Amino acid sequence: MxxxxxxxxxxxxxxxxxxxxxxxxxxTKSKALNDQPKTIEKPVENEDLALLKMRCYACHQVSSKSHDEIIAPPLAAVKRRYLRSFPEREAFINAIVNWTMDPKEKNALMYGAVKKFKVMPYQSFDKSEMSVIAGYIYDNDLEEPEWFEEHEAEMHRGKSEN
Structure with a gap:
């Protein structure tokens, strides 16, 4: 026992x-910590924008000095072109997602870009991430390279890239 x-x-x-x-x-919190006003930190940038930068800016960068330095069209150009064919949000998102998930020359809308850069290489993108990115592109003004407006006016004056 x-x-x-x-x-x-x-x-x-x-x-x-x-x-x-x-x-x-x-x-545990000290009295001094409890007496301090609470501050809410704002995120540095929108999560959707961060995703776009992480997935797209390696090729579609906006920091290039000229059109001759780029390896893919700026996203502002992509947005302009896709809006012409797909002005409704859902159709725009679907078109961008479909292109990025399976880029093929026969499905390209940007013939000039394909001629200059070739077809976008296949990437192992997540479809839901691409939907978020496409939605962000549709809903927001995008950063443009400094030379972009001048290039657009010069190259596409009176022309349509259809």
Whole structure:
């Protein structure tokens, strides 16, 4: 019986130790911290924009010095072209997603871009991410390279890229 009591005391002591240990791991705040006003940090940028930059700006960069330095058309050009064929939001998003998920020359809308840069290489994009990105492109003004407006006026004056 003495062994049984000792065993129960050890179990009780262990339970108390665990309970006290768990309580001591709870975060504590000093009075000084509680008295400080709470500030809510704003995100540096929209998550959708961050996704666009992460997935698209490696090729569709806006920091190039001239049209001769780019490897893909600026997204502002892509948006302009796709809006001409797909002015409704859902159709625009579907067209961008379909193109990025399976880019083929026969499905290209930007013939000049395909001629200059070739067909966009296949990327292993996530379809839901591409939908978010396409929605962001449709809903927002996009950054443009400094030379973009001049290039657009020069190359597409009176022309349609259809």
């Amino acid at each position: 003495s062994n049984n009591i000792s065993f129960n005391l050890v179990l009780f002591g262990l339970a108390v130790f665990i309970s006290v240990s768990c309580e001591s791991k709870k975060p």
